[in-house]
Amino acid sequence: MSYKVAIVTGAAAGIGAACAKRLAREGVAVGVLDLDEARCADTVQAIKDAGGTAIALGADVSNRASASAAIEKCRDALGPVTIIVNNAGVTDFTKFEDLTDERWDFVYAVNVRGPMIMTQLVLPDMKAANWGRVVNISSSSGQTGAINMICYSSSKGAVITMTRSMAQEFGPYGITVNNIPPGSVMGTIMSEENRDRFQIPTEVLLQTIPVRRMGEPDDIANACAWLCDERSQYVTGQTIGVNGGRVVS
Structure with missing residues (x-):
């Protein structure tokens, strides 16, 4: 197969869906992965309608057996995986003194162990190809x-x-490995939870963003696509802040 194969986690909606669609437009075949495989149908269909190649995958990224089964399904359908976008994550708004061991372990299992497991499982494909792209979506x-x-x-x-x-x-x-820490991105589950919880008027929030607009999933997807192709081959270990200037370095 001449095309490259990517897996994007948390790709049923929001940033993950945007990254999956953007990579597909670049000619990458995409494994669209989320906890519930059925929720991936819309993203997969949008990619196919645009002439791309995609498959729906269901897995708990924090569970090695579940993740491994999904990756094998992707390999069988599309070929070796040389791009991984670790986007799946969970948020938390618990005050420090109220945190339980169980809550801490759950958040770290998804947000930290998940990217470790997913990357570890596709690493042999990347090493065999002597080429790979890992993009971690942080915050x-x-x-x-x-x-x-x-x-x-x-x-x-x-x-x-x-x-x-x-x-x-x-x-x-x-193999290059980079991360994108989004700022305030609308149209995602986390951003909606933040807005509902803190009740911050949009005009107040915009004052904290130098470009004076909220981010959109496609803003993250555009940077992700760049990090996944040949144009960024000399960029690795970097934090590419796509946040409208909210955090500068």
Whole structure:
């Protein structure tokens, strides 16, 4: 097969769906993965309607057996996987003193162990090809911290650090590893939860964003597509902030 194959996790909606569709437009065959395979149908159909190639996959990324079965299904249908976009994640708004061990472990299982498992399972395909792209979707909260989000923000900070270490370890095999920490992106489950919980008027929120607009899933997807192709072959271990200037470096 001449095309490249990607798996995008958390791709039933929001940023994941946008990344899957954008990669498909670049000619990449996409495994559209989410916890519930049935929820992936709309994303898969949109890709096929646009002339692309996609398959729906259902898996719990924090469970190795579940993730492995989904990856094998993707390989059987599309071929070796050389692009992984680790987007699946869960949020949390628990005050620090109210955090339980169980809640902490759940958030870290999805947000940190999930990308580790998914990347580990596709790494042999990338090494065999001497080419690979890993894009981890972290969060601007992992850069700045956030009140009542210690569990979530620290897990995303772990993703940022994991990206840097992976890049150094995988570089000799032609594999780049980068992360995108989105800011305020509308049309995602997390952004809607944030807006409902904190009741921050949009005009107030916009004052914290230099470009004076909210992000859109396609903003993240455009950066993701660039990191997944040849144009970014000398970029690895980087945090590519797509946040309208909310966090600058």
